[in-house]
Amino acid sequence: MREYLKKLNAVQKKAVLQTEGPVLVIAGAGSGKTSVLTARIAHLIDSGVPIDSILAITFTNKAAGEMKTRVQQIVGNYGRMIWISTFHSFCVRLLRQEIDAGGVYSRNFVIYDESECEIIIKECLRELNFDDKRFKPSYVRGIISRSKNEMQTYKKFQELAVDPFEKNVGEIFELYTKKLIENNALDFDDLLLITVELLKKNTEVLKKYQSKFKYILVDEYQDTNHVQYLLTKMLAKVHHNIFVVGDVDQSIYGWRGADIKNILDFEKDYPEVKIINLEQNYRSTQIILDAANCVIKNNNERRPKNLWTENHSGEKVISYNAIDERDEADFIVRHIRELHELNEKYSDCAVLYRANSQSRAIEEGFLRAGIPYSIVGGYKFYERKEIKDVIAYLKLLYNQSDSISLQRVINVPRRGIGGTSMKYLREYAINNNISLFEASSRADEINQLTGKARTAFSEFSLLMFKLAGEQGKRELPDFIDYILRETGCLAELELAKTPENDARVENLKEFIGVAQDFVKSDTDGSVAEFLTHIALVTDLDKAESEDDRVKLMTMHSAKGLEFPYVFIAGMEEGLFPHARTLMNEREIEEERRLCYVGITRAMKRLYLLRSRVRSIFGQISVNTCSRFIDEIDSVHLEESEGQGVSWSKDKRLHTMPITAYAVSTRTHFDGKEALLKKTNSTATSAWRCGDKIVHNEFGNGTVVEVKGEGEKMLMKAVFPGLGIKSLMAKFAPIKKI
DNA sequence: CGTCAAGCCCTTTTT
DNA sequence: GGGCTTGACG
Numbered sequence: 001m002r003e004y005l006k007k008l009n010a011v012q013k014k015a016v017l018q019t020e021g022p023v024l025v026i027a028g029a030g031s032g033k034t035s036v037l038t039a040r041i042a043h044l045i046d047s048g049v050p051i052d053s054i055l056a057i058t059f060t061n062k063a064a065g066e067m068k069t070r071v072q073q074i075v076g077n078y079g080r081m082i083w084i085s086t087f088h089s090f091c092v093r094l095l096r097q098e099i100d101a102g103g104v105y106s107r108n109f110v111i112y113d114e115s116e117c118e119i120i121i122k123e124c125l126r127e128l129n130f131d132d133k134r135f136k137p138s139y140v141r142g143i144i145s146r147s148k149n150e151m152q153t154y155k156k157f158q159e160l161a162v163d164p165f166e167k168n169v170g171e172i173f174e175l176y177t178k179k180l181i182e183n184n185a186l187d188f189d190d191l192l193l194i195t196v197e198l199l200k201k202n203t204e205v206l207k208k209y210q211s212k213f214k215y216i217l218v219d220e221y222q223d224t225n226h227v228q229y230l231l232t233k234m235l236a237k238v239h240h241n242i243f244v245v246g247d248v249d250q251s252i253y254g255w256r257g258a259d260i261k262n263i264l265d266f267e268k269d270y271p272e273v274k275i276i277n278l279e280q281n282y283r284s285t286q287i288i289l290d291a292a293n294c295v296i297k298n299n300n301e302r303r304p305k306n307l308w309t310e311n312h313s314g315e316k317v318i319s320y321n322a323i324d325e326r327d328e329a330d331f332i333v334r335h336i337r338e339l340h341e342l343n344e345k346y347s348d349c350a351v352l353y354r355a356n357s358q359s360r361a362i363e364e365g366f367l368r369a370g371i372p373y374s375i376v377g378g379y380k381f382y383e384r385k386e387i388k389d390v391i392a393y394l395k396l397l398y399n400q401s402d403s404i405s406l407q408r409v410i411n412v413p414r415r416g417i418g419g420t421s422m423k424y425l426r427e428y429a430i431n432n433n434i435s436l437f438e439a440s441s442r443a444d445e446i447n448q449l450t451g452k453a454r455t456a457f458s459e460f461s462l463l464m465f466k467l468a469g470e471q472g473k474r475e476l477p478d479f480i481d482y483i484l485r486e487t488g489c490l491a492e493l494e495l496a497k498t499p500e501n502d503a504r505v506e507n508l509k510e511f512i513g514v515a516q517d518f519v520k521s522d523t524d525g526s527v528a529e530f531l532t533h534i535a536l537v538t539d540l541d542k543a544e545s546e547d548d549r550v551k552l553m554t555m556h557s558a559k560g561l562e563f564p565y566v567f568i569a570g571m572e573e574g575l576f577p578h579a580r581t582l583m584n585e586r587e588i589e590e591e592r593r594l595c596y597v598g599i600t601r602a603m604k605r606l607y608l609l610r611s612r613v614r615s616i617f618g619q620i621s622v623n624t625c626s627r628f629i630d631e632i633d634s635v636h637l638e639e640s641e642g643q644g645v646s647w648s649k650d651k652r653l654h655t656m657p658i659t660a661y662a663v664s665t666r667t668h669f670d671g672k673e674a675l676l677k678k679t680n681s682t683a684t685s686a687w688r689c690g691d692k693i694v695h696n697e698f699g700n701g702t703v704v705e706v707k708g709e710g711e712k713m714l715m716k717a718v719f720p721g722l723g724i725k726s727l728m729a730k731f732a733p734i735k736k737i
Numbered sequence: 738c739g740t741c742a743a744g745c746c747c748t749t750t751t752t
Numbered sequence: 753g754g755g756c757t758t759g760a761c762g
Contacts, residue, residue: 059752088752114751136746188752256751355749377751418738536752556750578749594750617747618753738762745757 002046004039004074008032015276016040019047019215022236022270024263025245029292029600030283030562033245037217038067040083040243042074044215055212055235056084059223061537063560064089080522083213087228088188092532093194095186098205102198105184108528110399111535112185115383117141117176119404120183124175130168144173148189149225149257151196153177182435184401192227199234210238220559221246221266225257233269242270248303249296252594254555255588259300265395278682281307283562285314287636290608292599294632299589315605316638319571319629322611326356329365331609331640332567336371336550339565346372348561350551352598354576358569359552366550376553383536386504387511391534393483397468398527400437403429407436413492415460423455437461438611441548463487476525477515484508555598566602571610572623595628607640627700693734 005013015025016039027033037056044054058064064084072079085093089102092111099105118137121144125464127133147157152176158170180186186194199206215237218224221244224232236242246263254260267273281289289309296302316645322328336349356378358601366373376507383388392405411417428446429439443449463486470482484490490508493501518533519525551563570576575597581587599606610625629637 061752086752191752252750253752255749356746381741414739420738538751554750575749580749590750615753740762741760743758743760745755747753747755 002042004035004042008035008039011276011278011280012036012039015278016043018274018276019044020241022240022266022273023243023276024221024266024270024273025243025276025278025304027245027247027278028279028281028305029247029597030248031278031307032280032282033219033278034063034067034070034560036278037219037245038070038074040217041067041071041084045075045079049215051078051082052289053212054082054217055090055213055215056082056219057087057090057232058084058219059086060560061086061089063219086536087224087231088191089532089536091191091231092536094195094209094428095191096528096532098198098202099194100204101202102194104181105186105194108184108399110183110185110395110402110405110531111191112180112183112187112404112467113535114138114141114188116185116404117187119407120176120179122174122484123179124172128168128171128175128278130172135168135172140169141173143169144492145187145189146257147173148187148193149227151193151227151230152633153193182401183403184399185404187239189227192231196227196234196280198228199231206234209235214239215241216243218242218244219246222251222260222263223253223258225253225260226261226262227257229262240270243331248301249299249305249593250559250597252590252597253557254590257299261417264303266683277305279306279308281311281600284309284600285311285604286598287314287316288587288602288606291317291632291636294636295592295599295628298631299592301586301589314577317606317608317632317636318640319608319637320610320640322609324613325361325611325615326365327574328569328611329362332362332569333365333369333371335567335607336370336565340371346548346550348564349567350553350561350565350601351567351569352555352558352601353569353572354555354578354594356554358575362569371550372548373550373552374547376551377538377557378553379505379508382538384504384507386489386508387487390480390483390508390511391485391531393467394480394527394531395472396437397464397483398531400433403436406440407572409461409487410440413488415456416452417456417460421449421457424448424453425457437464441465465474471527473643476519476527476530477512479527480512480515555594555601558601559597562601562603564602564604565607566598566605567607567609568598569609569611570614571608571626571629572614573626574623575614576623576626576628592628595626608637 005016008016009032011033015036019040025033025036027036041054041056045051056064056067058067064086068079068082068084071082071084082091083093095105095109096107099107099109109709118141121137121140122132124130125135125137152160154170154173157173158167161170165269180190182415199209216232216239218232223246232242232244244263244266248260248263251258251260253261265274284292286309289307293307304710320328320331322331332351339349340346353362355575358376359375363373363375382391389409392408395402396405396409407422410422424446425436425439425443428442429436432439434442439446440457441461443454443461446454446457449457467483467486471479474482490505493505493508495501514534515530518530523533555568574582577588577591581591608629610629611623613620613622615621656726
């Protein structure tokens with residue numbers, strides 16, 4: 001028997017070997033579903049199934065990447081060719097081939113992220129003369145998104161609209177749709193929606209993919225939305241070999257349109273389905289599982305299951321009542337340090353939280369202590385201004401209809417083109433039914449423009465033609481470098497030597513590095529694929545597990561992962577469950593499932609932390625303990641008696657003026673990297689993490705991060721009471737002490 | 738046209 | 753507490 005089969009238990013093996021017909025695997029947390037999925041793929045290949053007739057769909061790129069790696073480990077390099085991807089990247093791949101069959105978009109479409117979509121919505125509001133206070137772009141975008149996830153286009157939405165507000169949203173929706181088409185741009189939801197529409201309308205294309213994919217596997221099926229449901233159903237219609245894996249208790253994307261019914265009703269869709277329950281947990285101790293079960297059993301909307309383990313009972317779940325978020329962070333730091341002294345790896349520890357905004361306080365704790373950490377997800381590299389600017393140049397060069405990108409870069413660097421000139425340009429473009437790009441090349445025909453603006457537009461379009469001429473001639477990283485130099489983006493940043501500009505230049509270099517990695521990876525190295533890559537692959541996906549760092553992330557991001565030591569921070573009513581869910585029982589249940597996901601990430605030891613006082617929006621708020629802690633039977637819990645835990649502290653809290661906690665000890669810094677990066681040339685190799693230094697201005701401090709060497713060396717140091725400062729060792733007035 | 742300060746609303750989670 | 757828009761001024 002094959003090695004990968006030997007490792008499986010009887011039930012898992014059954015799931016792997018049942019290759020024909022629909023199969024539903026109910027996989028409890030930690031029951032080895034990834035092993036089952038990879039073994040099944042390997043088994044299919046072993047049985048002679050052609051590799052290009054297997055389609056595996058996951059929810060995150062990270063999961064897809066991991067599965068690909070594991071399949072390759074079993075079947076060898078040949079496994080590279082397999083279709084393992086997220087729904088979204090699968091759809092892009094299909095659309096790049098087929099989208100012109102729909103007759104609306106062309107293959108060089110670009111993908112708009114949320115902020116770009118909101119800009120479009122703002123344009124719609126302006127044109128329709130709607131108030132952007134009443135129709136908040138982010139809110140309207142949410143409505144449109146949910147609607148598309150329900151497979152509703154604007155026409156359907158307009159039919160269903162009852163009140164005046166909805167009717168107005170329907171108008172916005174319609175104009176929004178038209179504008180995306182004009183820009184030859186798709187939003188995230190379109191990637192799925194347009195694919196399904198295309199397959200529905202175009203039977204030739206549908207047949208092609210239906211017959212191609214003989215075996216379809218879908219991971220995290222409980223998180224599929226209606227469009228995704230339709231897509232899998234259509235693709236599986238001919239061969240009926242559809243294998244879905246999921247766990248109702250881990251459904252945490254209802255707010256994104258995920259519908260638990262898809263998994264609950266799978267049997268109705270496929271009456272001949274084989275149902276397999278994976279109930280043995282290999283991950284956690286008995287006590288951790290008990291705690292998780294205590295919480296989840298309070299949900300009504302679920303299918304009871306019996307998750308069990310042969311693991312020993314283990315340690316009790318440790319709870320801690322922190323005074324404030326700084327105390328909470330310090331508790332985590334103390335305990336991780338302790339674990340590290342006992343030879344546990346930093347990378348075996350994870351801190352999970354409900355909202356990204358919680359990462360700040362915890363991050364500061366790690367910086368103070370000099371503990372290496374990395375934040376997964378959250379504020380993204382690709383959202384930095386300078387990065388978005390280069391991407392916009394690439395997008396515009398790739399797709400000249402993209403007016404959003406044009407408007408982003410037209411005055412970057414400053415070319416003296418302002419709002420008034422842009423207004424005339426837009427009017428001209430609309431009147432002549434041409435793109436902004438074409439309008440700018442015909443600026444001399446626009447009478448209202450000042451001579452200066454006319455020249456600026458003409459020079460801009462000449463520059464773009466020049467850049468476009470180099471596209472394809474140069475390798476991608478070189479092309480990006482060329483853009484940065486020719487446009488003057490780089491020169492503008494290098495003009496004024498500020499730490500901020502230095503950081504931006506460093507970020508741009510890192511972006512070129514991303515392009516270099518991309519070219520080396522398994523792609524065609526084209527601008528098209530690169531743009532798709534950066535639109536769909538967030539830095540969440542490059543969680544470098546090999547280096548020894550504590551991982552910080554939301555519980556959503558943590559799904560599918562496991563860690564020996566897990567800290568869940570912010571177990572407070574209003575934060576978790578989040579205040580915005582408190583009014584609605586269904587949403588509370590989703591929060592509870594999220595808690596279940598969080599708890600079941602832990603293998604050996606779980607810490608549940610809560611803070612009595614927390615500052616939210618710069619306001620101090622006092623929170624009570626999360627109901628989820630109360631739901632855990634106290635026999636599984638043990639209150640930590642570390643510093644600041646006892647009643648005496650608690651009483652002291654009430655006698656102290658609460659504003660005392662509002663005092664911030666940190667100076668402002670812009671993201672982890674932005675202001676912290678500097679370069680250095682002299683005696684740089686002398687600096688190491690943990691070095692105590694004295695700075696002429698800031699006083700005593702500790703080096704917490706050193707990156708690069710020689711000219712490229714970047715360092716970060718923390719100064720008590722001042723926070724983290726970025727230092728250019730070359731210029732910084734620092735001495736080792 | 739560009740800059741700066743005051744005031745706004747906000748953060749739930751992500752492909 | 754902070755990022756973004758707005759409006760006054762140079």
